[in-house]
Amino acid sequence: xxxxxxxxIAHNRFDQLRALLRCLDDSRNVIFLHLDAKLxxxxxxxxxxxxxxxxxxxxxxxxxxxWGDFSQIECExxxxxxxxxxxxxxYHLMSGVDxxxxxxxxxxxxxxxxxxTEYVHFDAPEVDRTTYERVAKYAFFSSRNKNILEKILYRxxxxxxxWVDRGRRYGIQYQKGANWFxxxxxxxxxxxxxxxxxxxxxxxxxxxDEFFIQxxxxxxxxxxxLYTPNFNNDYAAIRYCIxxxxxxxxxxxxxxxxxxxxxxxxxxxKFDSTVDEKIIALIESSVTGRHEEA
Numbered sequence: 284x285x286x287x288x289x290x291x292i293a294h295n296r297f298d299q300l301r302a303l304l305r306c307l308d309d310s311r312n313v314i315f316l317h318l319d320a321k322l323x324x325x326x327x328x329x330x331x332x333x334x335x336x337x338x339x340x341x342x343x344x345x346x347x348x349x350w351g352d353f354s355q356i357e358c359e360x361x362x363x364x365x366x367x368x369x370x371x372x373x374y375h376l377m378s379g380v381d382x383x384x385x386x387x388x389x390x391x392x393x394x395x396x397x398x399x400t401e402y403v404h405f406d407a408p409e410v411d412r413t414t415y416e417r418v419a420k421y422a423f424f425s426s427r428n429k430n431i432l433e434k435i436l437y438r439x440x441x442x443x444x445x446w447v448d449r450g451r452r453y454g455i456q457y458q459k460g461a462n463w464f465x466x467x468x469x470x471x472x473x474x475x476x477x478x479x480x481x482x483x484x485x486x487x488x489x490x491x492d493e494f495f496i497q498x499x500x501x502x503x504x505x506x507x508x509l510y511t512p513n514f515n516n517d518y519a520a521i522r523y524c525i526x527x528x529x530x531x532x533x534x535x536x537x538x539x540x541x542x543x544x545x546x547x548x549x550x551x552x553k554f555d556s557t558v559d560e561k562i563i564a565l566i567e568s569s570v571t572g573r574h575e576e577a
Contacts, residue, residue, distance in 0.1 A: 285311060285395055287311060287375065288369070288375070289314045290315045290375065290376045291315065292359075299379060299563060301333050302563050302567050303382055304333040306383050306567055306570050308335055310337065312387065313338045315365050315366050316340065317342045317362055319347065319348050320346055351422075353482075353486055355462075356485055359496075367471050371468060372398065372467070372468060375464070375465045376462060378552060381552040384524065384570070386570050386571070401464075401508045402520060405458055405459070406460050408515075418485065418489070418498075420444040420448075422489035455502050458501045470508075473499070524543055535551060536558070
C-alpha cells in the first residue's frame with residue numbers, strides 16, 4: 284500500500300483548509316501542516332476534528348513567511364524535513380487554498396501507475412534575463428515593493444551589480460516554475476540533503492522559492508525522471524488546473540465545476556470561499572462522496 288505525504292502551507296481561510304483536510308482524509312496519507320507564524324497561537328483541534336483516518340502533523344517550528352523572501356524556501360524545507368522523517372512514496376506540496384479534484388483512490392492509483400516519476404513545473408527552457416537577475420544577483424529588498432522609492436532602490440541595486448552572476452559562480456543552470464509539486468521519496472530526500480547548498484545559493488534572492496526546486500532538479504539525475512521534460516509552462520506537469528489567463532491566478536467558481544472535473548487533472552488552484560463557497564462544497568462532495576459542515 285502506497286503512503287503519501289501532503290505538505291500544506293496555510294496562512295488564512297481556515298474554512299477552506301478544513302475542507303481540504305477532509306478531502307485528504309485517508310489512512311494512506313500523512314498530512315504536514317505549516318501555519319504561518321504571523322497567525323500566533325492557533326487552536327489545532329479545529330483541524331484534528333476533520334480527520335478520521337489520515338495522520339496530521341502540525342509543525343511547531345513555524346516560519347514568518349514573507350513574500351519573495353528566503354522564508355518561503357525555509358518553510359518548504361521544514362515541511363520536507365518533517366515529512367522525510369517518515370518514509371512515503373510521494374510528497375505533494377499544496378497551498379491551503381488548493382483542492383484535489385479526484386478521490387484519494389484515484390490519486391493513489393495514478394501515482395502507483397507512475398511510480399518513480401517527478402512532477403515539477405517549469406516555465407520555459409531558459410530563464411529570461413530580467414527574471415534571472417532575481418537569483419543571479421543579491422536582492423536586498425526581497426519582500427514585496429510597497430512604494431516607488433523601494434522599487435527604484437531595488438532596480439538601482441540590481442544595475443549596480445553588473446558584474447555579479449551567481450549562476451556562473453556556482454556553475455549551475457537556474458530554472459523557474461510553480462512552487463507546487465509531487466515528488467518521490469528519493470527526490471524529497473535529495474532536496475533535504477542539499478539544505479546548505481540551497482541556503483548558500485538562494486540567500487538574498489527575490490522569489491527564490493520559484494527557483495530552488497527546479498534548479499536542484501535540472502542540475503541532478505532527477506531531470507531524467509520528469510513527467511514532462513519539455514519546460515513549456517504546462518501545469519499538467521504537476522497535474523494541476525491553474526488559470527493565469529482569467530486571473531492572478533483566477534479563482535474558480537461554481538460554473539467551473541464541470542470543466543475542473545473533466546480536466547483529467549488531480550489538483551486545482553485556487554479557491555476563495557469569500558468569492559464562491561459553492562464550488563468548494565461541490566468538489567468536496569465529489570471527491571469524498573459526502574459533504575459535512577466544519
